[in-house]
Amino acid sequence: MSGYDSNPFAEPVAENPFNDPSVTQVTHSSVEPVDQYNPFPASDGLATQTTPAAPSPFQPAVLQPSTEPSPQATAAAAQANLLRQQEELERKAAQLDRREQELQTRGSTGKANNWPPLPKSFPIKPCFYQDFSEDIPPEYQRVCKMMYYLWMFNCVTLFLNLLACLAAFITDSSHGVDFGLSILWLILFAPCSFLCWYRPVYKAFKTDSSFSFFFFFFVFFFQVVIFIIQAVGIPSWGNSGWINAFTSFRFNKAVGAIMIIVSILFTMCAVLAVVLLKMVHKMYRRTGASFQKAQQEFSQGVFTSKTFQSAASGAASSAAQGTFQGNN
Structure with a gap:
């Protein structure tokens, strides 16, 4: 009946709100309220993951201390630069020497000489450039090659003639003169025939030169006589x-049989020479060459020759000096 004993008109008793058991438990707890509260509780046994903050891409500027190079380092760098320049100059000089040697081995066409075909280790280098497919027009290549084969066939025949004369000299000493002259004919006719009638006809077909044609006809006529x-x-x-x-x-x-074989070869040379002479003359008439053109080419070649110009200047200077001395 205590509830009924209280005076309803009495002053209400002011109660302390902090005396509430729930509030006092929180306020007297040793755990921080903020750390205890987790707004994102883990669910299904998965722990929360936090993403670390990305580092700043900008770094603070750091000034490097400036150091002056020592005199020894400067001298070493200058010496290395001089050595490098010297090596470069030596390399360029070697290249120039190699190009000069290549130019010396080239003909007037600016191409490397390829005839005679000698090994690279051979001390004598090729003296001429020869290429039928490049230098000779297609309509003249067949005849020009036949002239080249005739020259080679003549050289082989001269060599066999030397062997035949040697065999005759071994069996009979009276053939000593024949053997000696056979050596002379091989040494003389083999290179001279190449220079005097084969190269002129090659040049004639190559450059359509009237002078080369006339020179070939003049020399080759005597070659036919020699073959006979x-x-x-x-x-x-x-x-x-x-x-x-x-x-x-x-x-x-x-010995007679060997000489008969050589005689047959000489006869074949003579017949082939006559046939090829007619073929070259027929082609010569198609080219429009003439004696007047040959004279013009000869005069132009003589007056533009450095040898002729030097000889003419020397003669003129000597004549002028003689005239001056005579007047004095």
């Missing part, structure tokens, strides 16, 4: 022609 003389085989002329072959066949059949 060699095929005849006059005794003591150094040729194993028909006369020497039949004469030797009476004394030694083996």
